[in-house]
Amino acid sequence: MYTLQIEHGVxxxxxxxxxxxxxxxxxxxxxxxxxxIYRPVGDEHYVVLDLDFATRGEAAEFLERLRSKVxxxxxxxxxxxxxxxxxxxxQVDVAGRA
Numbered sequence: 001m002y003t004l005q006i007e008h009g010v011x012x013x014x015x016x017x018x019x020x021x022x023x024x025x026x027x028x029x030x031x032x033x034x035x036x037i038y039r040p041v042g043d044e045h046y047v048v049l050d051l052d053f054a055t056r057g058e059a060a061e062f063l064e065r066l067r068s069k070v071x072x073x074x075x076x077x078x079x080x081x082x083x084x085x086x087x088x089x090x091q092v093d094v095a096g097r098a
């Protein structure tokens with residue numbers, strides 16, 4: 001499994017969440033299998049996302065679409081307060097705790 005990890009500052013979390021919920025790139029149709037949204041404790045103006053994909057190619061294609069169709073256009077990403085940081089990571093181990 002491959003995870004696209006994204007983090008960036010936001011001007012307003014609720015505004016960001018509304019834009020994210022509008023799903024302009026169609027996450028499910030783009031291969032997103034699961035998604036998780038985090039905020040650092042004590043910082044409501046920062047968001048961290050994990051988007052899971054079955055293949056590296058799907059993750060890379062989605063990242064490229066984010067860069068070209070969302071992040072590069074202020075009208076498509078009005079809540080961003082800072083440039084997104086993104087990377088694709090590969091799951092190599094799973095540890096469970098009983």
